[in-house]
Amino acid sequence: DSGVTQTPKHLITATGQRVTLRCSPRSGDLSVYWYQQSLDQGLQFLIQYYNGEERAKGNILERFSAQQFPDLHSELNLSSLELGDSALYFCASSASGRPTGELFFGEGSRLTVL
Amino acid sequence: DQQVKQNSPSLSVQEGRISILNCDYTNSMFDYFLWYKKYPAEGPTFLISISSIKDKNEDGRFTVFLNKSAKHLSLHIVPSQPGDSAVYFCAAISYSSASKIIFGSGTRLSIRP
8 A cells, every 4th residue: 555545446437528536645745746547558747746836747738737735635637538538547646846766656547538 | 759668568487587677768868767566456666766877776686777878777577476477667767857757658577387
């Protein structure tokens, strides 16, 4: 158990809809990272937050947004969903804002867009 | 542009033998390299890392080798055990590039009896 909690574990929705994925980091960790893993793809970095502020941005679509709340949990919002958004979305956390390498990953949220 | 590449999607190794997983990268500015291991229905877990100023790091059965001139790193597992069957991701960090951790596409390692 990494200590990172992601909900929901599975989500099935239709094209054009909007969903919110939630992540609670490990106790004491200030950084939250979001990654997308599509079929047979690696982990694509989406965005990082540190103590409520956006720290780094990757290949995140404009239809996607995220935020980190004062209690340090984070939400990833995916809107106007397309079939290609079907993927496993991972949240990870670390203690500092500067990645030293060891991220603690949640079990992921599997999104299926029909 | 895939900056971190794992060209072998899968690898099968006999139990007790050496497993060698390979990773190539294109960005010479990477400062740190890591290997993560992922079991089905679980998130990736950190396995071992190496700084760009070193060429080898060892932790028990796991050794990572870095060849900077070839922009290549490898993970050696000796001896391979059934519990090593998993997907292994290579990753790299460039602190000058907003500290993003870039992952490869993964190699599925199967340890056969």
